[in-house]
Amino acid sequence: MNQESVMVRDQVNRMFQQLAESQGNLVTYRAGQRISIPWPEVRVDVRRACNYLGQQGLVAGDHVAIQAQNGYEWVVFDLATLACGLVTVPLDPAAAYPVAEFRERYDIRFWLTDVPEADGELTRPLGEMLDADPVGVDWTAHVYAPDDPVSFKFTSGSTSGPKAMRALKKSVDAALTHVQGLFHHGPGDTIIVFLPMSTYQMRLWLYSAVVYEHDLLLVPRSLVFYALETEAPTVLMGVPYIYEAIQKMALTAVEDPQDAAAVREEVQRILGGNIRYLWTGSAPISRDLLLFFNANGAPIYQGYGMNEICIATKNYPGHDRPGSAGKALPGKEIAFDAHGQILVRSEHEVANAYFRARPEDDAATFIKPKWVATGDIGHLDADGYLYITGRIKDLIVLSNAAKVHPNLVEKTLLNAPEIRQCMVYGDRKPYLVALIVPTDPAATREAIGEVIRAANRELRPHDRVLRFALVREAFTEEAGLLTSSNKLRRKPIIQLYQENLEALYEQ
Amino acid sequence: MSNDPQSVPSVAQVVHQHLEKVSKKPFGAEDHLREDLGLDSIRLVSVVTRLTGALKVSILSFSDRDLIGLNTVGDVVRLFEAKIQTQSS
Numbered sequence A: 001m002n003q004e005s006v007m008v009r010d011q012v013n014r015m016f017q018q019l020a021e022s023q024g025n026l027v028t029y030r031a032g033q034r035i036s037i038p039w040p041e042v043r044v045d046v047r048r049a050c051n052y053l054g055q056q057g058l059v060a061g062d063h064v065a066i067q068a069q070n071g072y073e074w075v076v077f078d079l080a081t082l083a084c085g086l087v088t089v090p091l092d093p094a095a096a097y098p099v100a101e102f103r104e105r106y107d108i109r110f111w112l113t114d115v116p117e118a119d120g121e122l123t124r125p126l127g128e129m130l131d132a133d134p135v136g137v138d139w140t141a142h143v144y145a146p147d148d149p150v151s152f153k154f155t156s157g158s159t160s161g162p163k164a165m166r167a168l169k170k171s172v173d174a175a176l177t178h179v180q181g182l183f184h185h186g187p188g189d190t191i192i193v194f195l196p197m198s199t200y201q202m203r204l205w206l207y208s209a210v211v212y213e214h215d216l217l218l219v220p221r222s223l224v225f226y227a228l229e230t231e232a233p234t235v236l237m238g239v240p241y242i243y244e245a246i247q248k249m250a251l252t253a254v255e256d257p258q259d260a261a262a263v264r265e266e267v268q269r270i271l272g273g274n275i276r277y278l279w280t281g282s283a284p285i286s287r288d289l290l291l292f293f294n295a296n297g298a299p300i301y302q303g304y305g306m307n308e309i310c311i312a313t314k315n316y317p318g319h320d321r322p323g324s325a326g327k328a329l330p331g332k333e334i335a336f337d338a339h340g341q342i343l344v345r346s347e348h349e350v351a352n353a354y355f356r357a358r359p360e361d362d363a364a365t366f367i368k369p370k371w372v373a374t375g376d377i378g379h380l381d382a383d384g385y386l387y388i389t390g391r392i393k394d395l396i397v398l399s400n401a402a403k404v405h406p407n408l409v410e411k412t413l414l415n416a417p418e419i420r421q422c423m424v425y426g427d428r429k430p431y432l433v434a435l436i437v438p439t440d441p442a443a444t445r446e447a448i449g450e451v452i453r454a455a456n457r458e459l460r461p462h463d464r465v466l467r468f469a470l471v472r473e474a475f476t477e478e479a480g481l482l483t484s485s486n487k488l489r490r491k492p493i494i495q496l497y498q499e500n501l502e503a504l505y506e507q
Numbered sequence B: 001m002s003n004d005p006q007s008v009p010s011v012a013q014v015v016h017q018h019l020e021k022v023s024k025k026p027f028g029a030e031d032h033l034r035e036d037l038g039l040d041s042i043r044l045v046s047v048v049t050r051l052t053g054a055l056k057v058s059i060l061s062f063s064d065r066d067l068i069g070l071n072t073v074g075d076v077v078r079l080f081e082a083k084i085q086t087q088s089s
Helices: A012-021 A037-055 A071-084 A099-105 A126-131 A169-183 A199-211 A221-231 A240-251 A260-271 A287-295 A359-365 A405-415 A443-458 A490-495 A498-503 B012-021 B041-054 B062-066 B072-086
Strands: A027-031 A035-039 A063-067 A087-092 A108-113 A148-154 A163-170 A191-192 A216-219 A233-239 A278-281 A300-306 A310-314 A332-336 A341-346 A366-368 A371-380 A386-391 A417-426 A432-438 A466-470
Touching: A012 A071, A012 A169, A012 A199, A012 A287, A012 A417, A027 A037, A027 A371, A035 A037, A037 A126, A037 A466, A063 A071, A071 A087, A071 A126, A071 A216, A108 A126, A108 A199, A108 A216, A108 A332, A126 A260, A148 A169, A148 A199, A163 A169, A163 A233, A169 A199, A169 A310, A191 A199, A191 A221, A191 A432, A199 A216, A199 A233, A221 B062, A233 A240, A240 A260, A240 A287, A240 B041, A240 B062, A260 A287, A260 A300, A278 A498, A287 A300, A310 A341, A332 A371, A359 A371, A386 A405, A405 A417, A405 A432, A405 A443, A417 B062, A432 A443, A432 A498, A443 A466, A466 A498, A490 A498, B012 B041, B012 B072, B041 B072
Parallel strands: A027 A216, A063 A087, A063 A108, A087 A148, A191 A216, A191 A233, A233 A278, A278 A300, A432 A466
Antiparallel strands: A027 A035, A148 A163, A300 A310, A332 A341, A341 A371, A366 A371, A371 A386, A417 A432
16 A cells, blocks of 8 residues: 655664764753753763663663653653663652562662652662763774664553564654654754653654754653643644643633633644644544544644554645544555454564563564554455554444444534533343433433433434443542543443343343 | 731642632642642642742642642642741751
8 A cells, every 4th residue: 555655764873973962952851950962962871871781780771770850860861771782661650669579570670769758779870971081082882783672662452461672763864854844843853752662653753853963852741731832843742632731721711611712722722832742642633622632723634543653644734534533644554454454564563572471462463474453343445554453453343243433423422512411322122222311410211211212313223322321420530440641441341330230122 | 918827828728819819719738639639730830839939939849649639628738838848858
C-alpha cells in the first residue's frame, strides 16, 4: 500500500555529532529558574554524563534505568546513553517500583533517579552525573547497528499486566525521518513537551530538535499552561485530555460561549498565540473537538500508533480529514484480518517480540515478521484515510454470527441528550441489550424507551438495542467502571450488572 | 475591595473562589477535587496556575509531585499556605 518512498536517514548515530552543530535550544526549568541552553552547550554535559556512565563500568548494550521528572537531566542522560550505546529503561517518575525486582526482571545495570525516597543502595541520584569531568577529545560515540535496541518501551496490558519491548534503532530513524517529512520542523519552531519523557514518543521530539535544529520546550506537567502562555510555542505535543481541558477552560473563561471571537481570543491566549499546529494521538479524540481547534486558529492533527508500531498514520497539513487517523506514513502498510482488526506492517519495525513475555502474548501481537496485530478495529476510506472504530476485544458476536461494534452503537445512543452513559451487551446472545444511565435520574422507562426506538431507526438491524435496563448510578472511574480517559471498563460493568443484563434475555 | 487589611481575602477564600468557577456544585474543604468537584488532573493544573497568579506565588516552585498530593480542596489551601510561608521566609 504505502511503500517506503523516502530514504530513512541514520539519525541516531549522528546525534552526538549533530549536537555540536545544531541551532536551537533546550528550554526548560531547573531549580525554580527558566533556562535556555543551545544544543552545543548541552553537549558538554552529555560528554560529562558519558564519562560518568563509563566510570560506572557500563558498556554498550547494558540496560540503564532513569526515573525522573521532565527536565534538563533527563535530556542529558538520554543523549548520553545514546552516545554510549546503552539501552534506556525509562520509568514513570510518579510510580513506586519494586527496585530490586525490576532490576532483575529487566537486567538493569544502573538506575539513576530524582525520586528522593528511592532506595539509595540500588539507585543513584541523577544530579551526580553532571559533576563528572567531560570525556577526552579522542572519545567517539557508539555506532548502533540498525537492529540494535536503543530503549525499552512499556505498554499496558489489560490481561497479563504491563509488557515491555526494546525499540530497535532503525525504527527511531524511520519515525524521525517520516514525521519530519510531514511537518517540516526547523529553526523558528518550538515544540512543547509536557508528557513524561518516560513515554518514548516524547523523546523522539528531543531527537527531532537536535537533528532538525528546532527548540524543545520541556516542562513538567505542572507548568504546561504557564509555559504555553509565556513561551508561545509553535507546536503542542498533546493527547486528547489536554485539548478537552483547554476547550473547557476557554468556554468557561468567556462571558458568552457563543461569542466566537471571544472564544478564539481565549483559546489563543491559553496556547500562547503562536501555534502552528497541535499534535494529538494516543487515544481517540472527538471530531467536534478537532473542529473546535481548527475553527479557533489552531490546526490539530490526529494520528494513530501504538508502542509496538510507533506512529503508523497521521493527518497533516493539506492531508487532513478530521475524524480519521490520517494516511499511512511511508514504510507503513495497513491491512485487516477477517474481523476487521487493523494489522500494520513496518518496514523498519519497532520490535519483533516483547522482552521476556509469554509466548502467547508474542504470538498474538507479532503475528509475522514486521507485522503487528493492533487489537483495534477500523477501516480505510477510498482515499486511504484510516478510521478507528473500536477494540477487537470489545467486538460483540451475536448468536446469529452478526458482528456488532459496541462503540458505534453506543455513540448513536449517546447522540440523544436524554442518555448520559450507556453500554451495550450481547456477545453470543440472540440480540443486543443496553445498560442506560439517564441524564435525568427521574426519567421514566417509557421516555427512555422512546429515545432508544428513535436511535434504533438509525442503526442496522443487528445493531439495534432490543431491551434495556435503567441504571441510576453513573459509571465512574472511582467505582472502577471507567478508565482514566473516560472509556468504559466493560468487564467490571458486566460483572456488576450481570443479573440485570441476564434478566433482559428472560423476559 | 477596600484598603482595609481585614478585607484581604484569605488563601482559603481565594482558592474557593477559583474552584467555584470550575465546580458544578457547592463544596467544602473536605470535598475531593476529582470525585466531588469533577476536576481532572490537567484542569487542576490550570486552576493551580491561575491561583499562583492570584496569590503571587512563583509557579516555578511547584513540581508534579506537589500536585500528585492534592486530593481535597483543603489540600490545595494547605499547599498554597506552605508555598507562601516558604516564599516569605
